[in-house]
Amino acid sequence: MSHQPQLLPHASDHDYRLGASEAERQRLLAQGDLLRPAARELLDRLPLAEGARALDVGCGPLGIMDLLSARTGPHGRVTGLDADRRMIEWARESVAALSLPNVSLVQGTLPSPRLPQAAFDLVHCRLLLINNAHPRGILGAMAASARPGGWIAVQEFDWASWHCDPPHPAWDRLKSLLVPVFGGDVHIGGQLPTLLREVGAMDIGLAAHTFYWRPGDRYQGLLLHFAGLFRDRITANGTDPRTLDALTTELRRHLAHPDTVVREALLVQAWGRIPPA
Template sequence: MDDGAVPGSSGYVLGDADPELARLDALSEVYAPVTAVWLDSLQLAPGASVVDLGCGVGSVTQVLADRVGPAGRVTGVDAAARPLEVARRRAAAAGSVHVRFEQADVTTWEPEAPVDAVVGRLILVHLPDPVGLVRRAVELVRPGGVVAFQDVVLTTRAAQPALPLLTASNGWILTTFGVLGRPVDMGLRLGAVFSAAGLPDPVLTSGAPLERGPDALGWSIVGGDVTSLLPAFERTGVATAADVGPETFERRLREQAAAADAVLVNPLVVGAAARVG
């Protein structure tokens, strides 16, 4: 789940503590190729102005900055302060002077002027009104600009052969999202969301990265998901800390992967991009 935290209006159920930030870094690395294909579909020109909603630690923001070049302008927007601190430090270290970050509610933030593109990765899954945010994005871009979102299909995470801990964690996560009223298949809903927001049929891209063995980065993402969601597990009665064993969960999961020489299917992500008339 994403880069960004969008508390308040969003009901974001993952945290922004240090383990969560590490999870976001692992997620960005695993999904970098899939994200690149999605961003290719935007056909951004050098010098373009782009907004990254729910930017988190700024991984996508930096990729966008590299694509539009120093003549462009990229703004990352997120409600959580801690990820933004990381994002600002990394942008400064990269010399990305054409990037800025703002702490704000993504559902109400406004740019100074219409932009060429608005994007958001793994953010709609956390919003009670995803169509509303996409409509809002349409209002922020100039005529002919692009609106693009990428989101996850949580039901597709799996291992071959099956691992008991992954099966258990999938159950905890899917049940918790269900209790909280959050869709577990937002990636597959993007076409319908774009249509409801008044956009034409989007260009769709997708990918489910595969990794093998105990050193897969995806195990860190699973461990981070479980650790970050533990308060929600307990609040909803889905699982307790004793059930999860958060301190040793990732180590035990990697041990099971090693014993089985397991292949991890990271969750499918789907990207959508459409041009505003």
């Protein structure tokens, strides 16, 4: 199967509905800290040599560029690509603060006139596809950016396992109200093996990670945070604002109970090799 799929035109879609606010910057940086050990494990599984060339697509304010920078070393080259100008500015600040000399940044989407095709040893994205209406287009463009014999690697959540215990109807209802307005497929994580195969990747590898949260943990209330961010879209979709307020009040009370635990969405990691020429 060719890794030059017919889906490239949609790769430019970048309606990132979580926005580019200072709060979202901080959320992404904190989330990056949380997911750093998993990202290290992922890179341990990939043959990324010193001197390699890596691309982090949808890098946000840092993504995994610090890890890629350390792995590829002084002769390596890491490129961070993001559609959003503010994200690129913040990434520039992170790169300067962490003194990552081998990292450069590009604003845009794939395919970008500023980036070579069929050139990178590794093309990676994390939490890019879940927010995007055209994940196949992005993956196809990622595959086309990797050199023959190079790798693509993807880390995406799957909300299927995002759950609170004891269960509560307000959790289920709020989660189901968010699914159609989130901007992408919240179950994309579970589809990564098929999606990677569809863009021509071979030797597919898989791993997954999750977490448990308790009251007081930053991510115990993430569903409530999203319900706040997407309030206008949820009500525009037909939910009465009073119903939404009642659900969030009920759920806030439930999540604050000392016995309530939240199991995080599953972070699925999938990687595959682009066939050698």
